[in-house]
Amino acid sequence: MWVNDTLNVNEKGHLTIGGVDCTELAKEYGTPLYVMDEDVIVQACRSYKKSFEKYYNGKGLPLFASKAFCCKEMYRILAQEGLGADVVSGGELYTALSVGFPAENLHLHGNNKKPEEVKLALQNGVGKIVIDNFPELEMVDQIAAKLNKTAHISIRVKPGVDAHTHDFIKTGKIDSKFGFALETGEAFKAVEQALLCKNLVLDELHCHIGSQILDTEPFVTTAEIMLDFIYEIQTKFNYKITQLNLGGGFGINYKQEDNRPPFDSYMEAVSAALQAKASALNIVVPYIFIEPGRSIVGESGINLYTIGAIKEIPGIRTYVSVDGSMADNIRPALYGAEYTVVNATQAANSADFKATISGKTCETDTLQENTLIAKPAVGDILAFLSTGAYTQSMASNYNRTPRPPVIMVKDGKTRVVVKGETYEDLLKLDV
Numbered sequence: 569m570w571v572n573d574t575l576n577v578n579e580k581g582h583l584t585i586g587g588v589d590c591t592e593l594a595k596e597y598g599t600p601l602y603v604m605d606e607d608v609i610v611q612a613c614r615s616y617k618k619s620f621e622k623y624y625n626g627k628g629l630p631l632f633a634s635k636a637f638c639c640k641e642m643y644r645i646l647a648q649e650g651l652g653a654d655v656v657s658g659g660e661l662y663t664a665l666s667v668g669f670p671a672e673n674l675h676l677h678g679n680n681k682k683p684e685e686v687k688l689a690l691q692n693g694v695g696k697i698v699i700d701n702f703p704e705l706e707m708v709d710q711i712a713a714k715l716n717k718t719a720h721i722s723i724r725v726k727p728g729v730d731a732h733t734h735d736f737i738k739t740g741k742i743d744s745k746f747g748f749a750l751e752t753g754e755a756f757k758a759v760e761q762a763l764l765c766k767n768l769v770l771d772e773l774h775c776h777i778g779s780q781i782l783d784t785e786p787f788v789t790t791a792e793i794m795l796d797f798i799y800e801i802q803t804k805f806n807y808k809i810t811q812l813n814l815g816g817g818f819g820i821n822y823k824q825e826d827n828r829p830p831f832d833s834y835m836e837a838v839s840a841a842l843q844a845k846a847s848a849l850n851i852v853v854p855y856i857f858i859e860p861g862r863s864i865v866g867e868s869g870i871n872l873y874t875i876g877a878i879k880e881i882p883g884i885r886t887y888v889s890v891d892g893s894m895a896d897n898i899r900p901a902l903y904g905a906e907y908t909v910v911n912a913t914q915a916a917n918s919a920d921f922k923a924t925i926s927g928k929t930c931e932t933d934t935l936q937e938n939t940l941i942a943k944p945a946v947g948d949i950l951a952f953l954s955t956g957a958y959t960q961s962m963a964s965n966y967n968r969t970p971r972p973p974v975i976m977v978k979d980g981k982t983r984v985v986v987k988g989e990t991y992e993d994l995l996k997l998d999v
Contacts, residue, residue, distance in 0.1 A: 571821035581916035586977035600892035608868035623839035633861025712767035722772035776815030816859035869956025893927030914942035
């Protein structure tokens with residue numbers, strides 16, 4: 569009925585998540601509210617782990633892309649399920665380390681890392697630092713020398729693959745701030761320079777071609793290109809790259825028509841391509857990393873709002889205002905993200921009322937335009953589905969709006985994993 573099978577309608581006609589009534593969640597915790605189903609997260613983690621065992625004989629590791637959703641509890645779940653994580657800032661790294669997450673299973677990303685972030689990573693034994701540009705290559709080498717450390721690094725490569733996604737989230741093409749271009753020879757020069765650095769060990773090549781990709785072909789093409797590059801490095805330098813990170817970008821169901829393939833299908837197709845290409849080149853398939861983020865947490869989450877003003881403009885549209893906004897979900901404003909929206913209070917009724925859902929910030933704050941929901945009333949609870957990725961992590965205090973809490977649901981029980989902010993919290997850093 570919905571974009572995933574974790575949501576249902578109870579005998580009261582209310583939307584439920586993990587067996588918990590969404591209207592009761594709104595009463596207990598208030599709105600806006602982030603709600604995440606822990607079982608969905610765990611199932612996704614295990615699906616990726618099992619696919620590595622099935623297609624790579626366990627010679628690989630999924631790394632959760634922390635930018636999708638970062639908090640202490642998320643790292644505890646990841647550690648419990650045996651996944652690694654990629655972090656893109658000192659803050660994400662610090663959060664992971666704060667709960668004892670194994671540093672050797674962390675990869676530090678970023679196109680403009682600060683020296684203190686690199687220092688924090690090296691001091692704590694982070695498994696990999698992903699190099700994004702030439703100045704960074706030199707900086708990491710120098711910091712490692714000062715700390716008397718050896719930095720294990722990866723070179724981020726732009727393979728030039730068009731991932732057929734939104735222009736804002738295409739990261740594998742030549743015109744991108746991320747990484748070294750393969751087609752210009754820049755990536756080869758980066759490898760050459762890295763091999764000359766005394767305090768660096770080049771273990772891995774990395775690539776990432778975009779986000780919310782719903783077909784396997786771009787991943788297969790990318791994997792073949794990267795293996796060709798590994799072969800070229802081995803041939804010209806007599807140096808073996810033993811690890812390959814193929815990034816993330818696996819799509820999820822935001823709307824019913826998205827029809828994402830099973831996550832296992834990505835792994836099967838890419839594995840077959842890698843094995844065939846490696847056999848043709850007479851090289852060993854490297855240890856494989858991938859970086860799923862959205863596909864682990866996206867479908868686990870919903871945002872709950874309370875409907876306030878309903879304003880009909882005859883012949884034009886009906887605005888349904890909620891107590892949330894672009895402050896708690898910037899994605900619609902940022903790149904026109906679309907969601908399935910459900911009137912959680914009237915979930916058993918037909919979704920035949922066309923509404924434009926508006927937020928409460930002092931902006932033209934459209935959360936969803938001309939979407940169909942069950943006829944709304946003031947006080948009804950509205951749910952946005954598949955919001956587990958990139959909503960809470962991109963939230964802001966615009967208009968001095970406190971950020972909502974995050975509630976985790978498991979086995980019909982709830983717990984707070986991120987506390988909601990108060991007005992007093994907004995003043996804590998003011999002088």
